[in-house]
Amino acid sequence: MTAEQMVDKVEKAEKTLGKVVEGGKAIEIPKAKPPDLNASSKKALKELGYLAGQVGRNDAFLKQLNTLGPMIMDAGKPREYGFEKPEKIFRNEKEAKIAIKREDDWNKSRIALKKARAERKGFFASLWDNTKTAAKAVQNALSKVRNTIDDFFTKTINPFYRSSAGLNREIATQWLNESYLGTINGKRFAATPPMLTVELDKGFFERVANVYGCPAVGLQFEGTNLITIAKSLENKPEADRRKTITHEQLHYASELGGGKVIRWKNQKGDLIVYGYAKWLHEGLTELHAQQITRSKGYTPSRVSYALETITGVYLQRLVGAGVLKEAYLTGDFSKVREIVDKKLGTDSFDGMMKTNKGVDALLFLRNGLNSAGINYSSWDKDPVAAMAWKDIGGR
Numbered sequence: 001m002t003a004e005q006m007v008d009k010v011e012k013a014e015k016t017l018g019k020v021v022e023g024g025k026a027i028e029i030p031k032a033k034p035p036d037l038n039a040s041s042k043k044a045l046k047e048l049g050y051l052a053g054q055v056g057r058n059d060a061f062l063k064q065l066n067t068l069g070p071m072i073m074d075a076g077k078p079r080e081y082g083f084e085k086p087e088k089i090f091r092n093e094k095e096a097k098i099a100i101k102r103e104d105d106w107n108k109s110r111i112a113l114k115k116a117r118a119e120r121k122g123f124f125a126s127l128w129d130n131t132k133t134a135a136k137a138v139q140n141a142l143s144k145v146r147n148t149i150d151d152f153f154t155k156t157i158n159p160f161y162r163s164s165a166g167l168n169r170e171i172a173t174q175w176l177n178e179s180y181l182g183t184i185n186g187k188r189f190a191a192t193p194p195m196l197t198v199e200l201d202k203g204f205f206e207r208v209a210n211v212y213g214c215p216a217v218g219l220q221f222e223g224t225n226l227i228t229i230a231k232s233l234e235n236k237p238e239a240d241r242r243k244t245i246t247h248e249q250l251h252y253a254s255e256l257g258g259g260k261v262i263r264w265k266n267q268k269g270d271l272i273v274y275g276y277a278k279w280l281h282e283g284l285t286e287l288h289a290q291q292i293t294r295s296k297g298y299t300p301s302r303v304s305y306a307l308e309t310i311t312g313v314y315l316q317r318l319v320g321a322g323v324l325k326e327a328y329l330t331g332d333f334s335k336v337r338e339i340v341d342k343k344l345g346t347d348s349f350d351g352m353m354k355t356n357k358g359v360d361a362l363l364f365l366r367n368g369l370n371s372a373g374i375n376y377s378s379w380d381k382d383p384v385a386a387m388a389w390k391d392i393g394g395r
């Protein structure tokens with residue numbers, strides 16, 4: 001299948017599945033019928049799911065994955081949940097460059113398609129876009145000069161400056177060691193440690209943000225040990241750099257243990273394979289990254305995925321840190337589900353999962369806590385939750 005055909009499929013999937021993510025905001029469009037899974041469309045979706053695993057994380061793909069859980073799992077073989085070794089192990093910059101370019105090409109084709117569609121919206125609207133583009137170009141040029149100066153001072157004048165490669169190594173060996181990750185994830189992670197590159201092309205992360213609908217300064221390549229961070233991150237305070245590198249490393253560590261395939265046993269003991277839930281995985285990744293970074297004496301200046309992370313704090317308070325971390329690293333949420341249901345009532349966990357969106361999950365949990373008469377006001381004062389609330393503009 002060509003990239004154009006794939007983009008077309010994604011567009012169709014987005015329409016079917018109800019929401020289009022654009023510029024970080026979810027736009028509601030009328031719900032269509034669930035996809036008709038006759039033999040031929042089943043085959044197409046299977047193929048789509050397989051390719052989704054290959055090209056990266058796209059919201060529409062992920063929604064497909066959520067709908068089609070077990071089938072896509074089958075398409076994603078040979079890795080069932082976790083995996084001994086990543087599909088591809090990166091060991092040098094040259095190999096990494098190829099993967100990064102592939103990701104970037106995919107993002108470019110996606111953006112080009114969006115642009116073509118937007119251009120159909122009329123002459124005056126596109127005139128306005130061009131004006132904005134010109135203003136942005138001036139801004140970019142100015143910030144480039146600033147960054148170069150910052151970069152020079154941060155690295156040349158500051159004798160304590162640590163290279164990103166050095167931080168990557170230190171975090172991988174000293175923070176995310178076997179005693180933190182547990183035996184299975186820990187051994188796999190140490191055997192094929194994360195490789196980090198710094199992306200010099202500023203446009204790369206702008207395109208990532210455009211395609212995934214939220215700003216990003218780091219990316220872990222699905223199914224691989226490759227992590228790339230934005231050059232701009234190198235001028236940020238060390239606590240933020242450490243937190244972001246830890247966040248990306250945790251995506252990888254969790255993936256190795258099956259953490260991206262969220263599943264649980266229901267009351268009857270049947271295994272329910274939900275698949276990937278971006279809001280939950282990102283929220284728990286950020287929560288754990290924040291907590292380790294802080295425990296080592298570095299306080300990041302902000303919280304990414306604020307709403308999702310607050311949900312993570314609530315879950316942690318409800319089920320306990322050990323149970324939640326185990327679920328995050330293995331993907332098995334049976335125990336989490338059991339405790340949540342015991343405390344908030346039957347089907348509470350499933351209800352939360354059905355929201356499939358950070359903000360709705362948080363509201364769902366707060367409603368559940370209120371009805372159960374659990375006082376959670378102190379949870380909002382948790383240092384990570386408090387900063388996250390501040391980052392989304394108070395409450």
Ligand SMILES: [Zn+2]
Pocket residue numbers: 247251282285
């Ligand atoms: Zn992330």
